[in-house]
Amino acid sequence: MSTWAEEREPLDSGWGHKQLRHLRLWRRFFAQAVVRETHYRAHFLTTLLVGLVQLGLGIVPTLLLFGFTQEVHGWSRAEVIALVGVFQIVTGLMATFVAPNLNRMTTYLTEGELDVVLLRPVSSQFYLTLRWINVAELTNVASGIAVLAIGLVQSRLTPGPVQVVQAVVLAACGLVLLTAVWSAMSFLAFWLQSVNPIGFVFLSLVEAGRYPLVFFPVAVRTFLTFAFPVAFATTFPVRALAGDLGWRTVGVGVALTLVALTLVRLLWRRGLLTYSSASS
């Protein structure tokens, strides 16, 4: 057993250690969130039920649409259902890990809670973006996986390991990109004071991800690929699973993700400079 009297590694020794420390910390956050969830079993159940109902209702327009036609721009009903599954997985992950934090951004800034965060020996951006975890929302990820499986079986797609890797990487890029966009929108709180309704705009724009990119006019497609990159979260992974995409798109996705992360980092730094504590 180690005691405080012993020689210990200093807190910040190099880049790798810092990342490891954040990872360990995040594991603690997660463990705490799981324990917390066991205290609120009713919350778990209602989240599960509401999630299932919303998933069902979200598929209604798709089912109605394909009641009138066999395929739209090369997409069959089964493929669109697989896409809804991917959408559910990505938005479920965001609701679990990101949404509980970004929804607090206004209080962080207006109530001066950010002061306490800045004093801690962790990256403040890490803390503000990933501190709170809503474990119950993971049920939506599970139902998303089920819907994806149903869609894949119905469409008789049998993706190989390469396609699966491509799809997972693209979906991960989509997840990070959307998080970056939402973060950027929330960080505007530094300049606008109240950004609570921003979450509503984000969530209603994300709804576009329920449909394949080609369902939209060309101008909107560009917007949904580069400005509000929901295409990486749903359309591209499913097309990768179908074997229609090469590594080039994956490369573009990764590059775009890196650019977005850098931009958000810069925006955060810039915002911190304008921050004048609300409590002191």
Place this chain on the structure above:
Amino acid sequence: MNAIRRNLRVVRRMTAADIAQQSVYRGAWIIFMLANICTPIISLLIWRTALANGAKLPVDERYVTTYFVLLGFVTMATSSWLAGFLAQDIRLGKLSSWMVRPASLLVKFVANNLSEKFLKLFALVPMIGIVWWIFRASMNLPSGVGRWALFAVSIGLGAVLVFTIDILIASLAFWMDDVTALVQARVIIASVLSGAVVPLALMPAWSRGFVDHQPFRYTVSFPVEIVAGQLSGHELLAGLGIQLGYVVVFAALARVVWSAGLRAYSAVGA
């Protein structure tokens, strides 16, 4: 008669006060209304693509376009958000301080509803105007003033209908500890059955009889149909009649449940 006049005066004063207070959040209203028109626009683009791709819909492009352009406006105009707040006022005993005042707590919610809608208009109407202008070539526009007047009347009735349904649900807080699940269920069910997600005209044939006559159609879909659809004079009259019927039934129900609740109310914190 005197009581009605007094209540109207209270509503007018409180609405004015609320508007003054809420106009602090001008930016927030713009952002809210932006979110409000996102979903109709996405749906509009999807269904137009389906039509252009040769889908055999029971309605034409003009109907779909007009429907979704007007949808954001009508959902805003007929919306109500009081259930959660009213239930909270009942549960936490805030109602007590209103029971000794010369006006009902419900008057506060009427004033809040009116004032927020008034402010939202300024943010929403220009946005709808832009969408309208983009799609102006394929919109259904009734020429006569009559249809627009009916549209306005029907929106008013729809707004009252949603408001009374919300009072009814919130009143259950007199007996239940937590009505959030009920409120959420109402929102989810209404979003589909009111036609706010998919036009009711696109619902499958087997659901027709039910879909056309359930109350939620008269909260959103019916007012839009007056402008977008080709409802005959007979259908218009019948629709307005049914809408008025629902308003009267739900208002009576809400009144009964509300006053029963007031008698059952045991104040918290009094």
